[in-house]
Amino acid sequence: MSFIMKLRWFFKERWKYYVLAIGLLIGVNLLATIPPKMIGNTIDHIRSGNLTVTTLNHTVLLLVGLAVLLYIMAYVWITTLFGNSALVEKVLRGRLLAHLTNMTPAFFQRNSTGQLMALATNDVLAIGQTSGYGVMTLVSTIVGASVVIIMMVSLISFKLMIAALIPLPFLAFVISKLGQKVRVRFLAAQASFGKMNDHALESISGIRVIRSYVQEDNDLTAFDQVTSEVMNKNKRVSILNALFQPLTSLIVGLSYSIGIGYGSYLVFHNEISLGQLVSFNIYLGMLIWPMISFGEFINVLQRGSASADRLDTALTQKADIVDVDKPVVVDLPKRIEMKDLSFTYPTANHPSLAHVSFELERGQTLGIVGRTGSGKSTLLKQLLRQFPIPPEKLLISDVPIEQIALHQVKSWVAYVPQEHLLLSKSIRDNIALGKHTASPDEIARAVEMASFTQDIEQMPEGLATIVGENGVMLSGGQKQRLAIARALLINSEILLLDDSLSAVDARTESRILQNIRKERADKTTLISTHRLSAVSHANWILVLDEGRIIEEGTHEQLMQFGGWYREQWDRQQMEASLDE
Ligand code: ATP
Numbered sequence: 001m002s003f004i005m006k007l008r009w010f011f012k013e014r015w016k017y018y019v020l021a022i023g024l025l026i027g028v029n030l031l032a033t034i035p036p037k038m039i040g041n042t043i044d045h046i047r048s049g050n051l052t053v054t055t056l057n058h059t060v061l062l063l064v065g066l067a068v069l070l071y072i073m074a075y076v077w078i079t080t081l082f083g084n085s086a087l088v089e090k091v092l093r094g095r096l097l098a099h100l101t102n103m104t105p106a107f108f109q110r111n112s113t114g115q116l117m118a119l120a121t122n123d124v125l126a127i128g129q130t131s132g133y134g135v136m137t138l139v140s141t142i143v144g145a146s147v148v149i150i151m152m153v154s155l156i157s158f159k160l161m162i163a164a165l166i167p168l169p170f171l172a173f174v175i176s177k178l179g180q181k182v183r184v185r186f187l188a189a190q191a192s193f194g195k196m197n198d199h200a201l202e203s204i205s206g207i208r209v210i211r212s213y214v215q216e217d218n219d220l221t222a223f224d225q226v227t228s229e230v231m232n233k234n235k236r237v238s239i240l241n242a243l244f245q246p247l248t249s250l251i252v253g254l255s256y257s258i259g260i261g262y263g264s265y266l267v268f269h270n271e272i273s274l275g276q277l278v279s280f281n282i283y284l285g286m287l288i289w290p291m292i293s294f295g296e297f298i299n300v301l302q303r304g305s306a307s308a309d310r311l312d313t314a315l316t317q318k319a320d321i322v323d324v325d326k327p328v329v330v331d332l333p334k335r336i337e338m339k340d341l342s343f344t345y346p347t348a349n350h351p352s353l354a355h356v357s358f359e360l361e362r363g364q365t366l367g368i369v370g371r372t373g374s375g376k377s378t379l380l381k382q383l384l385r386q387f388p389i390p391p392e393k394l395l396i397s398d399v400p401i402e403q404i405a406l407h408q409v410k411s412w413v414a415y416v417p418q419e420h421l422l423l424s425k426s427i428r429d430n431i432a433l434g435k436h437t438a439s440p441d442e443i444a445r446a447v448e449m450a451s452f453t454q455d456i457e458q459m460p461e462g463l464a465t466i467v468g469e470n471g472v473m474l475s476g477g478q479k480q481r482l483a484i485a486r487a488l489l490i491n492s493e494i495l496l497l498d499d500s501l502s503a504v505d506a507r508t509e510s511r512i513l514q515n516i517r518k519e520r521a522d523k524t525t526l527i528s529t530h531r532l533s534a535v536s537h538a539n540w541i542l543v544l545d546e547g548r549i550i551e552e553g554t555h556e557q558l559m560q561f562g563g564w565y566r567e568q569w570d571r572q573q574m575e576a577s578l579d580e
Pocket residue numbers: 345346347348352370371372373374375376377378379418499
């Protein structure tokens with residue numbers, strides 16, 4: 001029942017197709033009852049000696065005609081019904097992806113990639129099966145069984161029907177008990193399938209590290225354990241499935257014995273004819289399929305609703321960042337102001353930012369430096385609105401960021417993350433990620449600003465070179481400059497560079513920074529870095545330590561102050577001169 005509720009929207013939308021398929025399915029079941037009756041009649045004619053060639057011909061022709069008609073009807077209902085299951089799978093996958101794109105990092109910390117992949121594959125498949133094959137088995141059971149029973153009663157004998165069907169309720173009872181177990185075991189199997197996905201993903205993407213630490217065997221052993229678990233859990237499901245089949249044979253066998261035994265008795269006492277007994281046994285045979293169907297239905301339904309539950313759990317998780325009802329419209333981010341902001345990651349127990357305040361006018365540059373783990377990336381990420389923050393702590397043009405529409409904030413910001421993400425597409429498509437329509441000139445400009453032109457000229461196919469999964473065929477510095485070109489292409493109001501020049505040499509770095517300063521003179525830029533030369537030109541510099549600002553000022557002021565910044569600067573200058 002809960003399955004139907006969860007897919008109500010789909011059944012509502014496609015009800016016409018379901019009516020057509022179910023109607024035809026009922027028709028097929030009804031028509032299929034005619035041949036046994038005709039065969040029974042023919043036998044009675046033979047027995048009484050009044051079978052003529054004409055009636056026999058008629059019968060044979062009718063039987064052939066019926067078979068053809070049934071074939072066509074079956075073709076139509078099968079394609080219609082299973083077309084529905086393919087469609088529901090497609091729609092659900094689309095919904096899932098749309099949902100995932102709306103989710104913030106907190107969601108992905110709770111749900112692993114492998115589990116999400118399991119949802120998109122196995123679970124969606126199970127739901128599709130229930131809405132196609134499941135519907136078919138349900139209709140077959142109800143219609144098949146009731147039609148056969150009606151024929152038995154009206155054409156043959158009520159007494160005989162009751163006697164032969166005595167074992168059936170027992171079957172129904174056992175099947176419903178087994179069904180509940182199937183559900184529990186199937187949920188467990190799906191969960192370990194998700195774990196296996198995770199492991200496979202990590203092994204493949206981490207293959208280089210695994211090899212360099214000679215961990216292949218260990219990894220294989222660990223994977224073997226995971227796959228064994230998947231196998232065992234699936235085995236436990238199939239054991240239950242295997243229990244259904246013999247059970248139906250057993251019950252059908254019992255029914256047959258009663259049918260033949262008690263039926264012969266009735267023929268003997270002239271209550272029914274021999275032909276009726278033959279028809280009755282054919283009808284009994286026709287009950288096998290509805291009974292198997294019923295078992296299958298329970299099975300598929302349990303799996304489908306287990307999967308629908310799993311999918312629902314993922315789909316109903318709300319993003320923790322949503323637009324306010326009436327967003328304030330801000331046309332330009334003229335000022336960015338942080339007011340005593342403290343921030344703790346949802347999964348952490350220590351704040352990663354504590355009492356941070358700064359002001360930044362449009363066109364200015366903010367530098368953020370500090371030891372590793374001091375909160376630089378965390379500070380930059382606040383402008384991406386990935387995590388909820390206390391209200392009125394971060395203002396853009398004096399409007400709290402939480403009151404501005406999400407898409408508006410996102411349209412202002414270009415972000416070059418510390419861990420670059422490249423798609424396995426061409427260099428051109430990777431650069432044009434934020435602006436698919438960019439002209440070759442625009443791309444060339446962005447590439448030039450990121451000091452990436454020469455590298456591209458040396459690539460086998462220039463801009464059309466495919467970079468491989470997450471840019472495997474680029475060097476660290478090339479990946480960084482590609483990511484910078486991508487950000488510069490959209491010429492955004494606010495640019496966030498998170499340690500984005502760490503893998504290029506000092507000279508390239510200063511060339512890129514010069515380009516950025518020139519091109520973005522009236523735009524705002526925030527730069528976090530370990531190399532202080534990257535921010536010495538900034539209008540204001542924050543030095544963070546354990547999420548707090550320990551020093552701040554311009555380069556000159558910080559040099560005069562003589563604290564951490566001064567110390568680092570001197571050391572880095574000395575190292576640089578030694579390198580030369
Ligand atoms: P680095 O110079 O190494 O890039 P950083 O200054 O950018 O360091 P952050 O990445 O901002 O440092 O991390 C600050 C603190 O927040 C660290 O203690 C880190 O463990 C914690 N942290 C970062 N990301 C998360 C997260 N997603 N969940 C929980 N804690 C996090």
